[in-house]
Amino acid sequence: MLPPPVLERIGADVPSWRGTGVSAMELSHRGAAFREIAEKTQADFRALLRIPDHYRILFLAGGATLQFAALPLNLLGAKRTISFFDTGAWSKKAIMEARKYAAVEIVASSASSGYTTIPPREHWRIAANTAYAHYTANETIDGVEFPFIPDVGSVPLVSDMSSTLLSRPIDVERFGLIYAGAQKNLGIAGLSIVIVREDLLDRARADTPTVLNYAVQAQQGSMANTPPTFAWYVLGLVLEWLRDQGGVVEIEKRNMSKALKLYEFIDSSDLFANAVEKSVRSRMNVPFRLTEPLESDFLSESVAAGLLNLKGHRSVGGMRASIYNAMPEAGVEALISFMKDFEQRGG
Ligand SMILES: Cc1ncc(COP(=O)(O)O)c(C=O)c1O
Structure with missing residues (x-):
């Protein structure tokens, strides 16, 4: 964005x-x-x-x-x-x-x-x-x-x-x-x-x-x-x-904070998973999968909730949240609360 x-x-x-x-x-x-x-x-x-x-x-x-x-x-x-x-x-x-x-x-x-x-x-x-x-x-x-x-x-x-x-x-x-x-x-x-x-x-x-x-x-x-x-x-x-x-120093802080929040949630969840080794996880692109076959429900409901472009790259499938500089922290929080709600509802 x-x-x-x-x-x-x-x-x-x-x-x-x-x-x-x-x-x-x-x-x-x-x-x-x-x-x-x-x-x-x-x-x-x-x-x-x-x-x-x-x-x-x-x-x-x-x-x-x-x-x-x-x-x-x-x-x-x-x-x-x-x-x-x-x-x-x-x-x-x-x-x-x-x-x-x-x-x-x-x-x-x-x-x-x-x-x-x-x-x-x-x-x-x-x-x-x-x-x-x-x-x-x-x-x-x-x-x-x-x-x-x-x-x-x-x-x-x-x-x-x-x-x-x-x-x-x-x-x-x-x-x-x-x-x-x-x-x-x-x-x-x-x-x-x-x-x-x-x-x-x-x-x-x-x-x-x-x-x-x-x-x-x-x-x-x-x-x-x-x-x-x-x-x-x-x-x-x-x-x-x-x-x-505030330039790249300030944007780095925000990017780290956004990514940390999202990975923390994914790691704490039973439904969502990210396979990348923790020390080399991307701050910009967070791929994740669902441990149950609910991906198409997740994607269609996320679009209805105003959360766009979460479909993973066609070559690997799954989901991917791209959280570039212009994505505000509130956007990541909205995604996390949608994911929490989706998990609590059992998909
Ligand atoms: C890391 C990286 N390299 C290269 C490319 C290719 O860029 P383009 O499609 O603009 O040629 C992309 C596109 O997403 C990319 O993410």
Whole structure:
């Protein structure tokens, strides 16, 4: 969900951006008005996440899946191997795409646990001479989140933070590159953000499509082609909202509190269960199952109670509560009280 104040602003700006008579959807990416939005959004993003100057921030068209292909094209350089942590559905998709361009070595896999764990450090294997090591910070489908930044030594660390970015502070300097699709905590679909250390911008393959070439996009202010201007504008509003909430430090506290409440209830219940190992449970996506065959009743009654989008991802089934930044604590409390009531009624 988007924060309600952001939706209100969009509502006013769609017919006429700041009273100009021009819709926020009609702003030309080369015009002064959009340039102002773009530069402010870039500066706010850098400030909120304390991104050092030697990292470039790119605002690119397309989702994280497009970056699965752009990453090897840009970062493999003269090397042949990429290292991947395999911790869930999105890791698997990133691995499949990278295999088209490089040899993939698995650092560690939690497949044997049904993707409910993160393998401990002593089981990791970083291949010699690997171009970079990739991990999915939060597995949106499986509900598994790294509670730490993996230490991969001097190998550039790359992270898919599609469902993590802006939900907590991060030490950007630990990374070579961070990327995320926007439609979770950053706004709406159509935009992805790439935060890339400048020294990694010199290794793109010659046949990398121009719009996917990070060095070209960095040099041209993310405007090598027409960027998704409306999604970029919405991100700007989301960043203003987040700053007003107290930034990533404050939002992390709220996210921890929301997640804790929901997991505490699920663990105390006989009807609902979450299979993920406690220390790696996601703060953003809480998958759960019913121990009795009442899932379709639960889903239809939850919709009637105004609790939406609780159906788990089609690949795994079950239920999933996504509790991104804009979900207020009251929304989680409403879900818990609905679940309690459902359990007490015997489904
Ligand atoms: C962690 C993660 N990576 C990648 C993706 C793919 O994003 P997109 O569908 O925008 O390409 C998603 C989408 O939900 C995701 O959650």
